[in-house]
Amino acid sequence: MDYSQFFSMIPEATLMVALVIVFLADLILKGENKHSALSLLTGVLLVSQLAVCFMQTPAEAFSGLYVSTAATNIMKAILTGGSLIVVIMAQSWLQRADVADKEGEFYELLISTLLGMYMMMSSGHFLMFFLGLEMASVPMACMVALDKCRKESAEAAAKFIITATFSSGVMLYGISFIYAMTGTLYFDDVVNYIDATPMTIMGLVFFFSGLGFKISLVPFHFWTADTYQGAPTAVTGYMSVVSKGAAAFTLMAILMKVFAPIAEYYEYLLYIVIVLSITVANLFALRQNELKRFMAFSSISQAGYIMLAAVGSNGMALSSLIYYVLVYVVANMAVFTVINVVETRGKGNTRMSCYDGFYQTNPKLSFLMTLALFSLAGIPPFAGMFSKFFVFMAAAQNGSFLAYFVLFIALINTVASLYYYLLIVKAMYIKSNDNPLPEFRSDCNTKLALGLCTAGIVAFGVCSCVYDWIAAACI
Amino acid sequence: MVPVEFYFVLSALLFFIGVFGFVTRRNLIAMLISIELVLNAVDINFAAFNRMLFPDGQLEGFFMSLFSIGVSAAESAVAIAIIINVYRNFHSDQVNSIENMKY
Numbered sequence: 001m002d003y004s005q006f007f008s009m010i011p012e013a014t015l016m017v018a019l020v021i022v023f024l025a026d027l028i029l030k031g032e033n034k035h036s037a038l039s040l041l042t043g044v045l046l047v048s049q050l051a052v053c054f055m056q057t058p059a060e061a062f063s064g065l066y067v068s069t070a071a072t073n074i075m076k077a078i079l080t081g082g083s084l085i086v087v088i089m090a091q092s093w094l095q096r097a098d099v100a101d102k103e104g105e106f107y108e109l110l111i112s113t114l115l116g117m118y119m120m121m122s123s124g125h126f127l128m129f130f131l132g133l134e135m136a137s138v139p140m141a142c143m144v145a146l147d148k149c150r151k152e153s154a155e156a157a158a159k160f161i162i163t164a165t166f167s168s169g170v171m172l173y174g175i176s177f178i179y180a181m182t183g184t185l186y187f188d189d190v191v192n193y194i195d196a197t198p199m200t201i202m203g204l205v206f207f208f209s210g211l212g213f214k215i216s217l218v219p220f221h222f223w224t225a226d227t228y229q230g231a232p233t234a235v236t237g238y239m240s241v242v243s244k245g246a247a248a249f250t251l252m253a254i255l256m257k258v259f260a261p262i263a264e265y266y267e268y269l270l271y272i273v274i275v276l277s278i279t280v281a282n283l284f285a286l287r288q289n290e291l292k293r294f295m296a297f298s299s300i301s302q303a304g305y306i307m308l309a310a311v312g313s314n315g316m317a318l319s320s321l322i323y324y325v326l327v328y329v330v331a332n333m334a335v336f337t338v339i340n341v342v343e344t345r346g347k348g349n350t351r352m353s354c355y356d357g358f359y360q361t362n363p364k365l366s367f368l369m370t371l372a373l374f375s376l377a378g379i380p381p382f383a384g385m386f387s388k389f390f391v392f393m394a395a396a397q398n399g400s401f402l403a404y405f406v407l408f409i410a411l412i413n414t415v416a417s418l419y420y421y422l423l424i425v426k427a428m429y430i431k432s433n434d435n436p437l438p439e440f441r442s443d444c445n446t447k448l449a450l451g452l453c454t455a456g457i458v459a460f461g462v463c464s465c466v467y468d469w470i471a472a473a474c475i
Numbered sequence: 476m477v478p479v480e481f482y483f484v485l486s487a488l489l490f491f492i493g494v495f496g497f498v499t500r501r502n503l504i505a506m507l508i509s510i511e512l513v514l515n516a517v518d519i520n521f522a523a524f525n526r527m528l529f530p531d532g533q534l535e536g537f538f539m540s541l542f543s544i545g546v547s548a549a550e551s552a553v554a555i556a557i558i559i560n561v562y563r564n565f566h567s568d569q570v571n572s573i574e575n576m577k578y
Contacts (some may be wrong), residue, residue, distance in 0.1 A: 127538065155576060158559045176520040180528070228578050
């Protein structure tokens with residue numbers, strides 16, 4: 001075997017090394033400085049990983065099992081950046097007495113899920129894809145269960161692992177039918193042999209529903225709200241942006257690469273799922289009074305918008321999806337950073353009512369939260385508006401009547417989503433509260449995470465060069 | 476020799492027994508067993524399809540089922556650990572009693 005092929009998968013190799021280093025450091029380091037040393041080490045490793053992702057050139061290894069393109073490299077960089085923000089914002093949670101000794105485990109699990117997502121995104125074969133998906137979702141269940149003594153965390157983890165295993169079983173069943181009809185599992189070969197027989201379409205539906213569970217699109221979304229609410233806030237943030245972004249990218253890449261010849265069949269599937277995701281999630285979000293649960297439904301509807309890019313199935317689809325995920329990472333992480341800091345300081349409270357009058361005591365935090373919510377809702381000049389615009393534009397290039405109809409419904413839902421995002425803003429600024437949260441000074445980690453996110457929200461909105469750069473790289 | 480169609484019937488039956496069990500059982504362990512049935516159906520499917528398509532050739536489907544067996548073992552190990560943690564917190568493994576966060 002030619003071992004030099006490992007050189008073409010440098011991001012994975014370095015991340016693997018980082019995992020081992022963090023693991024050893026967790027074993028070796030002792031004493032008072034362990035916490036700061038370990039977190040600094042993880043931060044430095046993730047930053048260098050970011051550089052590695054940018055330097056990686058497109059390559060193919062192991063006879064097409066592993067494929068890395070410019071698009072996957074950008075996506076890997078974005079997800080690494082998202083994980084870095086998670087590590088920074090999790091610090092205030094990791095200092096809590098009962099979690100402090102599990103800090104190393106948190107970093108190890110985070111890096112191994114990231115490694116799984118890398119594998120999943122640059123897979124060129126269904127086996128690699130499946131292994132990457134499992135590598136991303138099994139450690140994720142452990143992360144959800146990290147607050148071992150909290151009932152909610154245990155419940156959330158049980159719901160997550162049961163649905164995740166079931167959905168991967170369903171997905172594999174679908175893949176087995178596709179294998180039966182095409183006789184191969186390589187993406188490049190499957191596309192040559194695939195045609196619209198009933199068995200292939202059955203395989204497609206099973207496959208789609210399995211991945212739909214992971215992205216939490218609507219008919220498969222039942223685990224999302226409970227898991228997001230019960231998981232530790234940092235982990236919820238990680239799940240809602242990084243893991244969802246990776247799964248959405250992979251689903252679209254596979255739909256466009258492997259199922260392209262039967263696009264007219266999966267398009268109907270996409271239309272139904274997108275309309276349901278956006279509408280149902282918006283309706284449910286309206287009646288939530290728990291902020292993390294609210295963000296769960298918000299993320300379901302955002303997943304619908306992300307999949308809107310796949311309707312286009314042209315060159316713009318890929319770049320608009322990557323841009324959407326990039327903007328979604330910074331905006332959503334900003335919201336979760338604020339939730340996290342309020343939860344740690346406010347005795348574990350994430351109810352919406354405790355944000356009443358938040359502006360009176362913490363004007364800066366509520367201002368940053370407002371910016372992030374505006375970006376999620378898509379108000380110009382923040383980045384969220386442009387990401388929605390590009391996704392809509394990609395979908396509009398499909399040109400069929402049904403695609404325009406789906407776009408129209410998505411557009412109406414954007415307005416509806418504005419209403420419920422502004423409910424939080426209203427609670428913070430207008431509602432009076434005799435007993436608001438006390439004023440607190442955020443620690444420097446929270447400031448750093450919020451600073452990075454806000455800079456992203458504003459900069460990605462103002463600089464059009466970011467999208468141009470992604471689009472140029474994806475062609 | 477057993478005709479190859481029998482394997483597909485067996486695997487389809489296993490799959491739907493698994494799905495049925497997953498939907499109707501109200502016990503976390505029983506749900507996990509049902510999921511294992513689904514995964515075993517997949518393994519049989521891959522092996523049988525490979526045998527049918529390539530009677531004496533490449534082994535792609537067999538490798539897929541081999542990996543799937545390994546991964547499902549890892550999954551159930553994690554799932555059982557989590558279920559034990561649930562049992563410690565709730566003193567029950569019935570789905571009906573784990574509902575702190577409904578609605």
